[in-house]
Amino acid sequence: MSTWSNINLQDSASPIMEQLIYFHDHAMMIIMMILIIVTYMMMLISFNKNINRFMLEGQFIETTWTITPAIILVFIAIPSLRLLYLMDEINSPTLTLKTIGHQWYWSYEYSDFSTMEMDSYMIPQNEITYNMFRLLDVDNRAVLPMNTFIRMIVTSEDVLHSWTIPSLAVKADATPGRLNQISFLFNRPGVFYGQCSEICGANHSFMPIVIESVNPKYFME
Structure with a gap:
């Protein structure tokens, strides 16, 4: 059961829930990394004019922030698709x-x-x-x-x-x-x-x- 002041998921009682908790932690780590990097870049743009010009006008940085999200999505999609197949219906239930x-x-x-x-x-x-x-x-x-x-x-x-x-x-x-x-x-x-x-x-x-x-x-x- 869940308890007061606990922001985690409930303890798993099935293999699927266990895998979902692992996927949740995996996705949260990626989200936290994105949040930290984007916050840091926003601060650099705000306080440094030279970096601001590089960020807004550089072809290299535009290519980078187009390709990087696609790579991140692959790291999220592969375990997600695996879980979808694991959660499929059982052919011969007992x-x-x-x-x-x-x-x-x-x-x-x-x-x-x-x-x-x-x-x-x-x-x-x-x-x-x-x-x-x-x-x-x-x-x-x-x-x-x-x-x-x-x-x-x-x-x-x-x-x-x-x-x-x-x-x-x-x-x-x-x-x-x-x-x-x-x-x-x-x-x-x-x-x-x-x-x-x-x-x-x-x-x-x-x-x-x-x-x-x-x-x-x-x-x-």
């Missing part, structure tokens, strides 16, 4: 879970087990105990096995919702009359929280998502 957005709760259906369906409501504030998170805990958590390729099918019964778990790097719109599909894999056990990321009505803030990752043996039992 388990399928269907989630349906309602105003304002989620329901889950384990498609591989015909009788397993449940609704997941936020726990009201007057029922919260000391070990629960306000506005985040639910009465029925969706339990999934770790180290297992999982396909999530997302849809909605009424309006647009968005099923989001930041630590998994998954976010899919729940659209009425349409099925969206996402894939993920837990690489560690734990309880992971998310919230609807689409403004879906008056109680939009009160339909959290809680996924519990457990050992596959325990999940089957």
Whole structure:
């Protein structure tokens, strides 16, 4: 989970999120280098007339600041394209879970087990105990096995919702009359929280998502 005064991303719970964090750090380093160099050049232009003339009229510097951004974009694009392919759909998932957005709760259906369906409501504030998170805990958590390729099918019964778990790097719109599909894999056990990321009505803030990752043996039992 995220904590107060923390400007970093949440700890990863999937290989894709781990790679996204690496890419974020890689891109931030490039952005900081650009910011420092551009700031330094602007100061030189402002306070040195000779350099100012060189910067504004030199053919060499014009060629340099045309080619350099293109090279920088290559260093950003290559890992970005690699991540796009890694985030592609899984061909043969081990388990399928269907989630349906309602105003304002989620329901889950384990498609591989015909009788397993449940609704997941936020726990009201007057029922919260000391070990629960306000506005985040639910009465029925969706339990999934770790180290297992999982396909999530997302849809909605009424309006647009968005099923989001930041630590998994998954976010899919729940659209009425349409099925969206996402894939993920837990690489560690734990309880992971998310919230609807689409403004879906008056109680939009009160339909959290809680996924519990457990050992596959325990999940089957």
